[in-house]
Amino acid sequence: MHRVLGDRRAIAILLGPALLVYSLIMLVPIVWSLGYSFTQGNTIEGFTGNGGANFSRLFEDPAVRDALWFTLTYAALVTVGQVVAGYLLALLYVFFLKRSSALIRTLAFFPVVLPTVAVGLLFQKFFQVAPQTGPVNSLLNAVGLDSIDFFGSAGSAFWVLILMDIWRSMGFYAVLLFAGLVDIPDEVLESARLDGASGLRLIRHIVLPLSLPVLMSSLIFSINGTLKVFDSVVALTNGGPGNGTTPLTLYMFQTSFTYSDYGYGSTIALLLTVVCLLVSLAVYRVSRRDITEG
Amino acid sequence: MSLRMPHARRARLSLFTAATASLALVTTACGGSGSGSTAAPKEFSYLSVTENTTVKTALTAMSKGVCKAANDALPLKVETVPQTSLDQKLQLLAGQDALPVQFAAGNAPALTQQLAKSGKVADLEKELKSLGVLDQLEPAAVSTIKALYGGKLQVLPYEYNIEGIFYNKKLFQENAIAIPGTWDELVAAAAKLDAKNVQPFSASGQQGWPITRLLSTYLYRSLGPDALQKVADGKAKLTDPEYVKAAEEIAGLGKKGYFGKGVGSIDYDTAMNQFLNGKAAMFYMGNWALANISDEKQNKVGAENVGFMPFPAVSGGKGSIDQYPSNVGLGITLGAKSFDKKTGDWVSCIAKNYGSTALKNHGSISGFKVNTGVMDANDVTTKVRKTISESKQNVLWFEALFSTKATTVSQTNAAGLVTGSMKPEAFMQTVQDALTAK
Numbered sequence: 166m167h168r169v170l171g172d173r174r175a176i177a178i179l180l181g182p183a184l185l186v187y188s189l190i191m192l193v194p195i196v197w198s199l200g201y202s203f204t205q206g207n208t209i210e211g212f213t214g215n216g217g218a219n220f221s222r223l224f225e226d227p228a229v230r231d232a233l234w235f236t237l238t239y240a241a242l243v244t245v246g247q248v249v250a251g252y253l254l255a256l257l258y259v260f261f262l263k264r265s266s267a268l269i270r271t272l273a274f275f276p277v278v279l280p281t282v283a284v285g286l287l288f289q290k291f292f293q294v295a296p297q298t299g300p301v302n303s304l305l306n307a308v309g310l311d312s313i314d315f316f317g318s319a320g321s322a323f324w325v326l327i328l329m330d331i332w333r334s335m336g337f338y339a340v341l342l343f344a345g346l347v348d349i350p351d352e353v354l355e356s357a358r359l360d361g362a363s364g365l366r367l368i369r370h371i372v373l374p375l376s377l378p379v380l381m382s383s384l385i386f387s388i389n390g391t392l393k394v395f396d397s398v399v400a401l402t403n404g405g406p407g408n409g410t411t412p413l414t415l416y417m418f419q420t421s422f423t424y425s426d427y428g429y430g431s432t433i434a435l436l437l438t439v440v441c442l443l444v445s446l447a448v449y450r451v452s453r454r455d456i457t458e459g
Numbered sequence: 460m461s462l463r464m465p466h467a468r469r470a471r472l473s474l475f476t477a478a479t480a481s482l483a484l485v486t487t488a489c490g491g492s493g494s495g496s497t498a499a500p501k502e503f504s505y506l507s508v509t510e511n512t513t514v515k516t517a518l519t520a521m522s523k524g525v526c527k528a529a530n531d532a533l534p535l536k537v538e539t540v541p542q543t544s545l546d547q548k549l550q551l552l553a554g555q556d557a558l559p560v561q562f563a564a565g566n567a568p569a570l571t572q573q574l575a576k577s578g579k580v581a582d583l584e585k586e587l588k589s590l591g592v593l594d595q596l597e598p599a600a601v602s603t604i605k606a607l608y609g610g611k612l613q614v615l616p617y618e619y620n621i622e623g624i625f626y627n628k629k630l631f632q633e634n635a636i637a638i639p640g641t642w643d644e645l646v647a648a649a650a651k652l653d654a655k656n657v658q659p660f661s662a663s664g665q666q667g668w669p670i671t672r673l674l675s676t677y678l679y680r681s682l683g684p685d686a687l688q689k690v691a692d693g694k695a696k697l698t699d700p701e702y703v704k705a706a707e708e709i710a711g712l713g714k715k716g717y718f719g720k721g722v723g724s725i726d727y728d729t730a731m732n733q734f735l736n737g738k739a740a741m742f743y744m745g746n747w748a749l750a751n752i753s754d755e756k757q758n759k760v761g762a763e764n765v766g767f768m769p770f771p772a773v774s775g776g777k778g779s780i781d782q783y784p785s786n787v788g789l790g791i792t793l794g795a796k797s798f799d800k801k802t803g804d805w806v807s808c809i810a811k812n813y814g815s816t817a818l819k820n821h822g823s824i825s826g827f828k829v830n831t832g833v834m835d836a837n838d839v840t841t842k843v844r845k846t847i848s849e850s851k852q853n854v855l856w857f858e859a860l861f862s863t864k865a866t867t868v869s870q871t872n873a874a875g876l877v878t879g880s881m882k883p884e885a886f887m888q889t890v891q892d893a894l895t896a897k
Contacts, residue, residue, distance in 0.1 A: 208554025209573050295721030296729045317723045318880040406723055406880060407872040422547045424864040
């Protein structure tokens with residue numbers, strides 16, 4: 166075995182095909198796209214090189230700053246929201262509902278299988294003020310408050326978006342974390358209880374550390390997904406009002422395909438790639454340290 | 460080690476060769492699809508948008524009737540895409556040199572001009588002249604197209620629209636309101652309606668353009684017909700005080716609640732509905748709305764209760780009330796390479812017959828001459844047609860001379876201007892920035 170794997174020709178034969186396919190469908194497009202970052206133009210006029218102009222524009226463009234800020238705050242809030250809500254649901258399944266949790270689990274998981282566009286429309290109707298008054302505004306009116314135009318300002322539209330995405334995905338994280346919780350041996354919990362730990366103390370000192378690995382993978386899942394958010398924003402607000410809820414992905418899409426500025430769009434995509442890389446590295450470092458401790 | 464090096468180098472070399480080969484493959488693939496389209500077209504292929512049903516229905520009717528001969532030689536084939544993805548589709552097709560014979564030419568004139576610059580759009584003035592049908596186009600429509608497309612006839616006038624304010628005659632009468640002649644009278648009328656709990660205007664903030672049109676018409680009335688040409692030429696900025704004033708006036712209407720609740724989430728159809736159900740007294744729109752106004756199923760207030768008035772004058776302004784914002788709808792143009800004799804037959808048949816077909820079957824006004832007598836559906840239609848024939852000078856709309864980016868920025872931020880979430884100066888600054896950025 167060692168002789169075969171030590172032979173460079175064998176390595177080349179074994180890895181070659183996979184490496185070739187990987188290069189063709191992953192590396193070549195990435196490098197190609199990177200190349201577009203140094204050009205300007207579109208498919209009609211053709212592309213001409215413009216050096217690093219796109220990069221200096223990236224640093225001066227206030228829209229990029231807004232989009233980056235939106236993406237980061239969105240990713241942070243939704244990640245915390247959906248993992249915490251998911252974890253609470255999972256605790257509910259395991260410690261309170263116990264074996265009868267199947268129905269609640271199904272109900273909480275239901276939004277996950279709904280198409281994003283459908284959820285977007287649902288929330289639009291739910292929070293709308295005109296032409297019909299939505300349920301939320303009806304409720305506000307019923308308690309004597311004025312209707313709020315939730316999609317009229319970036320601030321309130323942002324919170325509706327956050328709420329929608331947490332609601333939409335907490336069922337998924339609940340099931341993921343549920344799997345981690347049922348993995349904790351009953352004997353461990355039993356002996357902890359015998360030692361007098363119960364309620365919050367049991368969770369804080371026994372359950373939380375033991376489910377840390379699966380919590381970490383949930384975090385990585387979540388951050389990766391939320392940094393690349395696109396569909397739910399398009400479905401709910403389409404980036405508006407103005408560009409108040411435009412993440413980097415949508416700004417990149419608009420720049421490339423609506424304004425037909427492929428070079429600059431590619432530069433924005435590169436920025437997003439770098440951000441994803443940095444955040445992933447950070448999470449990876451933290452999670453490695455935590456697992457060794459746990 | 461020294462024996463193994465060549466292997467490694469060979470592996471690296473083969474990887475490099477593979478990468479080069481793949482590049483070559485991709486390049487030739489692009490070239491391949493491009494060479495096919497220079498041949499004479501086999502169909503009168505027409506790329507349209509899903510939203511516009513008039514042109515394709517009228518053309519289909521003509522292909523079976525008056526243009527049967529042209530259709531037998533070159534059968535009509537209609538393909539549609541949603542209007543929001545039209546620009547992307549055109550760019551892709553143009554990049555592959557695979558544009559259809561006739562196509563809706565992008566949401567902003569800027570894209571058509573780009574296509575024309577790279578020689579993909581036929582020079583219609585020359586072609587129509589040699590076909591002997593240039594006189595079938597209404598001069599007003601031709602001048603509007605030329606104003607939009609840098610002095611060239613680059614699209615056909617399948618639609619010809621002027622814009623103004625449609626109003627509910629009954630609501631005006633009940634509240635003893637005369638047709639406003641000046642902006643101040645219009646605002647006063649709105650205040651009067653609002654006091655009686657009638658929503659003065661209906662407008663779509665989701666689409667945005669119904670709001671920015673108010674802004675540009677105010678500019679044309681206050682600063683004269685060259686107000687936005689100056690901005691396009693860089694001689695004036697949207698942030699100049701007299702331009703910001705217009706934004707303040709429109710924002711003022713919103714601030715007083717004259718557009719009703721949640722204008723940002725009102726889409727075009729809902730805005731139209733509000734007006735046609737008598738829930739709003741005024742509706743700024745182009746005459747394409749006549750199709751909805753004439754439709755008894757949609758129009759609950761009755762066509763006889765709908766009036767049409769020009770956007771009022773601004774006191775002391777340089778513009779005049781008989782200058783109408785006009786457009787030719789979504790421009791439809793023809794590809795340069797596929798324009799041959801058979802295509803020419805189709806085009807001359809369209810030029811001679813489209814005007815009357817569209818007016819008779821759809822009540823829609825086009826920029827082609829109406830060669831057979833057609834009765835108007837109602838008084839509003841007559842009034843609009845009369846206005847078109849009397850109009851002295853045409854002006855464009857707010858985004859007409861803008862880039863695609865500035866157009867999007869202006870339309871997506873318009874709702875914020877009237878809901879108060881964006882200050883007038885900030886709105887004009889944002890649009891100006893998008894303009895300057897190209």
